[in-house]
Amino acid sequence: MNGQASFTLRGRNPDVLTCIANLSNDEVFTPPEFANRMLDTLAEAWAASHDGANLWSDSTVTFLDPCTKSGVFLREITSRLTQGLADEIPNLDERVDHILTRQVFGIGITHLTSLLARRSVYCSKHADGPHSIAGSFTNDAGNIWFERLEHTWSHGKCVFCGAGQTTYDRGNELETHAYAFIHADNIKARLAELFGDDMQFDVIIGNPPYQLGSDGGTRDVPIYQHFVEQAKKLEPRYLSMIIPSRWMASGLGLSEFRQTMLGDRRMRELVDYPAASDVFPGVEVKAGVCYFLWDAAHNGDCSVTTSRGGEVIGPMARNLGEYDVFVRDGRAMSILRKVQKQAEPSINTILARDKEFGWTSNFDGFHEKERAGDLPLYYIRTMKRSVGYIGRKEVTKSAHLIDTWKVLVPQAFNGGDALPHQIVGKPLIAPSPSVCTQSFLFFSVDSEKAAKSLQTYYTTRFFRFLVSVRKITQHATHSTYTWVPIQKWNRTWTDEALYEKYGITKQEQAYIESQVRALSLDNEADE
Structure with a gap:
């Protein structure tokens, strides 16, 4: 050679x-x-x-x-x-x-x-x-x-x-x-x-x-x-x-x-x-x-x-x-099994589907100034949340959800690979009546009190951790929320209350908190 x-x-x-x-x-x-x-x-x-x-x-x-x-x-x-x-x-x-x-x-x-x-x-x-x-x-x-x-x-x-x-x-x-x-x-x-x-x-x-x-x-x-x-x-x-x-x-x-x-x-x-x-x-x-x-x-x-x-x-x-x-992450398995042992319905039973009202994220068939009888329409454009207005008769899909209180959640949230992570974007309460584009999914409830209770649940690390075990990209789709159990919307939810309800150990709590950072509702308009 x-x-x-x-x-x-x-x-x-x-x-x-x-x-x-x-x-x-x-x-x-x-x-x-x-x-x-x-x-x-x-x-x-x-x-x-x-x-x-x-x-x-x-x-x-x-x-x-x-x-x-x-x-x-x-x-x-x-x-x-x-x-x-x-x-x-x-x-x-x-x-x-x-x-x-x-x-x-x-x-x-x-x-x-x-x-x-x-x-x-x-x-x-x-x-x-x-x-x-x-x-x-x-x-x-x-x-x-x-x-x-x-x-x-x-x-x-x-x-x-x-x-x-x-x-x-x-x-x-x-x-x-x-x-x-x-x-x-x-x-x-x-x-x-x-x-x-x-x-x-x-x-x-x-x-x-x-x-x-x-x-x-x-x-x-x-x-x-x-x-x-x-x-x-x-x-x-x-x-x-x-x-x-x-x-x-x-x-x-x-x-x-x-x-x-x-x-x-x-x-x-x-x-x-x-x-x-x-x-x-x-x-x-x-x-x-x-x-x-x-x-x-x-x-x-x-x-x-x-x-x-x-x-x-x-x-x-x-x-x-x-x-x-x-x-x-195999460390999540013990937490997931404890939650599933309760056999509670999933929160996605009250979660809207993609394009629930039929409008894509780039929909622009609305006007900026409110007219008599208009509905507020929530959307995200160039990373900013905004509100436009549209006539009720122009809603041709899922009209039965117009007159509900909604907790809007952005479909996409990246935030990088570093841990702990926010997992999902900040929620926004939309009063009844209201609609939104594909930029948002939303949980629909029957009162402002219920919406505020659900919003506190969404902001807990526990909630967002259960989302994270199914969320692998920046998009959080309907199925991403499958493992989050529904709660009663008559109280302010905290991680402490949820840890106690589901028997989450101190070690498991530390693991959740190492993965999911606290979520503040300040500056809600920023994504």
Whole structure:
């Protein structure tokens, strides 16, 4: 082996893969340190299931990264195998050639990243070139495949990934982002075409693209779930991917994927990072990211770890399918169970639905000055709460709710990732009669006294904590309030009274207060 190749296999500083800029918030390069963390989790699981055997000393195990970008997973796997197989294949040239031609495979997500991955793994963008550390390839791509594909359009969307035709049906000079791994009806047949009919991958690992723009860029369509689903169809022994955590409780079109993941008893490990910057410095991924290890031979609870800002909670053995959404922090479970033991109706039984009166947040069909018979209409525009006026006859949806007292609550509240968090925006009492746009949800009650009582309940840490265990993004939808029990609206509610009612221990109280900060009703007009 030449000197360059030998140098490439040694650890060195700096590592170029720690320095490259991310493609976007949707196609994020995996830091080498984090890739190795995932590989450590894989190796530990392998040893536990194979009588302590070293995964990296097995010359028959095959690895696939179906969405390779920098090639970091394949590079680090190659490095580990190069050390682990030293006894079985003493000659370094033969050992590296065996690993690269028989064990390590990838599919590039773009032409550029396929070249980058080959450079990282083969030390040359040409797998059969003079500088490649693999000696047996007879093709330029080696085992890191890429070819430009086109989307398959139907009614303005791609039938495989949901990408919008107006955005991605474009010229040859631009990438299509039609990722090969998820643009196939039969993924087994597709990979047989790429790598050989007898190929069976033992380990599939990667960091897939997260989403694509659709409808002219007005919304984003998640696609990472398709990579997970396709990978399972290949029936590997192990599957490990890093994906956004939004699937745990929300996400456009992710309901079926969420229920499948939560109900899959083959989920062996789940490591959750509520702040994505803990994994990808300088990158914002709403709701954070996670990685999981799926083990085809596992049938039981999942070991769950939560990591935020250096604080690590777990691992805890969890039944992922206990609820319809995943409760990210296991410390919340004892509190939730105490509340649910009371079997009280949910407060969302008096909570309006999205666009209850039919008006979106940008509705402007109202006037600023009140006229005789008008109703006040509450809305939020440019982060400020305002009141306009509209005729009663113009309310054509949910007119029966006009003449109720309302506690208005903003649908969206971000506030960042730092803890303790406010969780939701400040409430606002709207007298009867009144209406609002989609900017607000509202609780409807029959009197001012009840509205004031409900408002005090909403401002408690207890209330907002129960919202937080279902709220994974800035949006608090109707279902986000499912686990908040309804109360009697004849008193001022305090955390102390609620802690006593539900038997919340001092330790649990301290935990709630570490997560949820006090909420003042001052400056109600500010979001």
